[in-house]
Amino acid sequence: MCGIVGYTGDKECADILVNGLRKLEYRGYDSAGIALFEGDRIRTVKAKGKINEGLAPRLAQQPHFSASAGIGHTRWATHGEPSDINSHPIGNGRVSIVHNGIIENYRKIKEFLTEHGYGFESETDTEAVAKLLDYNYNGDPLDAIIKTVADLEGAYALGIIFREHKNMIYAVRKESPLIVGQGDGEMFIGSDVTAIIEHTDKYYLMEPGEIAEISKDGATFYDIHRNIIEKELQTADWDVSAAEKGGFAHFMLKEIHEQPDALKKTIHPRIKDGMPDFSECGLTDEKLNGYRHIYIIGCGSAMHAGIVGKYIIESLARTPVIVDMASEFRYRNPLLSKDDLVVVISQSGETADTLEALKLSNKIGADTLAIVNVVGSSIAREAKMVMYTLAGPEISVCSTKAYMVQTAFMYLLAFRVAYARGEISEQETKQLIAELNEIPDKVQKCIDSQEQYQKVAARLMSADSLLYIGRGLDYALSMEGSLKLKEISYIHSESYAAGELKHGTISLIEEGMPVIAVATQHDLYKKTVSNVKEVKSRGAMVVFICGEDMEPAENDIDCPVYLPSARDMLMPLVAVVPLQLIAYYTAVLKNCDVDHPRNLAKSVTVE
Ligand code: F6R
Numbered sequence: 001m002c003g004i005v006g007y008t009g010d011k012e013c014a015d016i017l018v019n020g021l022r023k024l025e026y027r028g029y030d031s032a033g034i035a036l037f038e039g040d041r042i043r044t045v046k047a048k049g050k051i052n053e054g055l056a057p058r059l060a061q062q063p064h065f066s067a068s069a070g071i072g073h074t075r076w077a078t079h080g081e082p083s084d085i086n087s088h089p090i091g092n093g094r095v096s097i098v099h100n101g102i103i104e105n106y107r108k109i110k111e112f113l114t115e116h117g118y119g120f121e122s123e124t125d126t127e128a129v130a131k132l133l134d135y136n137y138n139g140d141p142l143d144a145i146i147k148t149v150a151d152l153e154g155a156y157a158l159g160i161i162f163r164e165h166k167n168m169i170y171a172v173r174k175e176s177p178l179i180v181g182q183g184d185g186e187m188f189i190g191s192d193v194t195a196i197i198e199h200t201d202k203y204y205l206m207e208p209g210e211i212a213e214i215s216k217d218g219a220t221f222y223d224i225h226r227n228i229i230e231k232e233l234q235t236a237d238w239d240v241s242a243a244e245k246g247g248f249a250h251f252m253l254k255e256i257h258e259q260p261d262a263l264k265k266t267i268h269p270r271i272k273d274g275m276p277d278f279s280e281c282g283l284t285d286e287k288l289n290g291y292r293h294i295y296i297i298g299c300g301s302a303m304h305a306g307i308v309g310k311y312i313i314e315s316l317a318r319t320p321v322i323v324d325m326a327s328e329f330r331y332r333n334p335l336l337s338k339d340d341l342v343v344v345i346s347q348s349g350e351t352a353d354t355l356e357a358l359k360l361s362n363k364i365g366a367d368t369l370a371i372v373n374v375v376g377s378s379i380a381r382e383a384k385m386v387m388y389t390l391a392g393p394e395i396s397v398c399s400t401k402a403y404m405v406q407t408a409f410m411y412l413l414a415f416r417v418a419y420a421r422g423e424i425s426e427q428e429t430k431q432l433i434a435e436l437n438e439i440p441d442k443v444q445k446c447i448d449s450q451e452q453y454q455k456v457a458a459r460l461m462s463a464d465s466l467l468y469i470g471r472g473l474d475y476a477l478s479m480e481g482s483l484k485l486k487e488i489s490y491i492h493s494e495s496y497a498a499g500e501l502k503h504g505t506i507s508l509i510e511e512g513m514p515v516i517a518v519a520t521q522h523d524l525y526k527k528t529v530s531n532v533k534e535v536k537s538r539g540a541m542v543v544f545i546c547g548e549d550m551e552p553a554e555n556d557i558d559c560p561v562y563l564p565s566a567r568d569m570l571m572p573l574v575a576v577v578p579l580q581l582i583a584y585y586t587a588v589l590k591n592c593d594v595d596h597p598r599n600l601a602k603s604v605t606v607e
Helices: 013-027 055-061 106-115 126-136 141-150 251-257 259-270 285-290 300-317 352-364 378-382 401-420 426-437 439-448 450-460 473-489 498-503 522-536 568-589
Strands: 003-008 031-038 041-048 069-075 095-103 154-162 169-174 179-182 187-190 202-205 210-215 218-222 294-298 321-325 341-346 367-372 385-388 465-470 492-497 514-519 541-547 559-563
Touching (some): 003 013, 003 095, 003 154, 013 055, 013 069, 013 187, 069 095, 126 154, 141 154, 141 169, 169 187, 179 218, 251 259, 259 401, 294 300, 294 352, 300 321, 300 341, 300 401, 300 473, 300 568, 341 352, 341 401, 352 367, 378 385, 401 426, 401 568, 426 568, 439 568, 450 514, 450 559, 450 568, 465 473, 465 498, 465 522, 473 492, 473 514, 473 568, 492 498, 498 522, 514 522, 514 568, 522 541, 559 568
Parallel strands (some): 294 321, 294 341, 367 385, 465 492, 465 514, 514 541, 541 559
Antiparallel strands (some): 003 069, 003 187, 031 069, 095 154, 210 218
């Protein structure tokens, strides 16, 4: 949700900023801009649209200029439509800012400033902050920032430059993430490590409430009372290639291919002596045995991973599991108690609704476990216990490898809860773990049979609307398949419990309408086949996804997709791959911008 970058050093800064913004474009891409120190003034160049369509050509039209410090921004609009004027940086010639997050009381601030003679050009909340900084500025940037921050309500990160303090960058964090990168005689700011990793892997993670004053020689950190804070320099544990496409046409395709490896990285460290092990976060068997309910909370794909979790935890561990979307949970006065465990799932660790649901759970006194991909993120720090999925950075807006490892975590949790509660023996647990360890190879096999999915995509690309159907775990999985397809190919789709079709939705079926049936569960197989017959006899074009050991009813199927077999319970980890790749190839055939679907952004830091 908006990307911030900043540079101060000896190099030409415009290119560094634009390259950094390209890396952050997944966070928002409806406009982009940079502001640079040029001589005695601040030069701002910004434009509506993606960097290659707006900012880059506009920069190329500028007469030559030289600058060695500045700030940049790529936007996902919240206040005000995507337009040149609403793009960041925003300021007035004396101060210029880039902003991620939302200023909740911006109207009040605008009113106040209007009374004091300020005019406003944009529809943004950001302009209120820029002009309040100007109002509070008396020659001392830190003083202006401290006074301004005291009046701001909301969650935000800011990059700020003052014309009179040449080549200095100021940064503020309240919730929305921000890092300060340290190079050799050059310093950076960024919304995350991807923005700076090609220059340095050393960075400081700003904490909420901190202000940074940055010159090319280093950074000083302050709290809001101007006390200096000593911070530890961190080292990013992945290299430049993790943030590059590496020969793949899209990040999404690259990340799908990374899934076998991501699975191994996430699962292996959590297995000790053949058993799932949660000791790294302090989740003991005694605790697991004592919880009354388990709540699993997330948004989008993360929540879908939780739905798979519900099915397997309930069936193996006989423990009630409630899955909730974070945006509903936080406002529905949940029946949560101190005796419950809340598991929040998030790739970014910054999703606003998930973070708030977690805070609420902590307040109520429940135990909280965060399953998060981004190290040091807000959710990771807020939870009482945290375990990291080790998928590496996920750049494509459409989640694939993050969902995969989140789901794998659900299995580890289900096995351990079931063991802790005495529902399965040590031997059974070890057997399940052994079979889970075989999944990465099966995922690889699925990835290797792409022709099947390309054929399906060719049949789907001209559809206006379609259905995914399944029962049990196949239904849980089809929700993810449906989300992938609509998110990147813009084809409307719904996932439906196959047995529920007859209660209304079957009326949608007409000649040629695609129905994607997922049938990987042996005990439900015949039931799903009956549902397939029902839609086929009403004209549906049926895509049938099943294990290679199953025999689909050939006459009812237009496009079969066969999967390597695994224990039924583990099949969602295998069967999600065709769903991802069918969505991917459909979007490619439709010429959609796969990594940057319209209206979306990675990391939803506003509610
Ligand atoms: C879908 C997708 C989203 C995210 C959701 C939660 O492909 O990526 O549905 O899963 O926005 O994001 P995180 O996991 O960062 O909390």
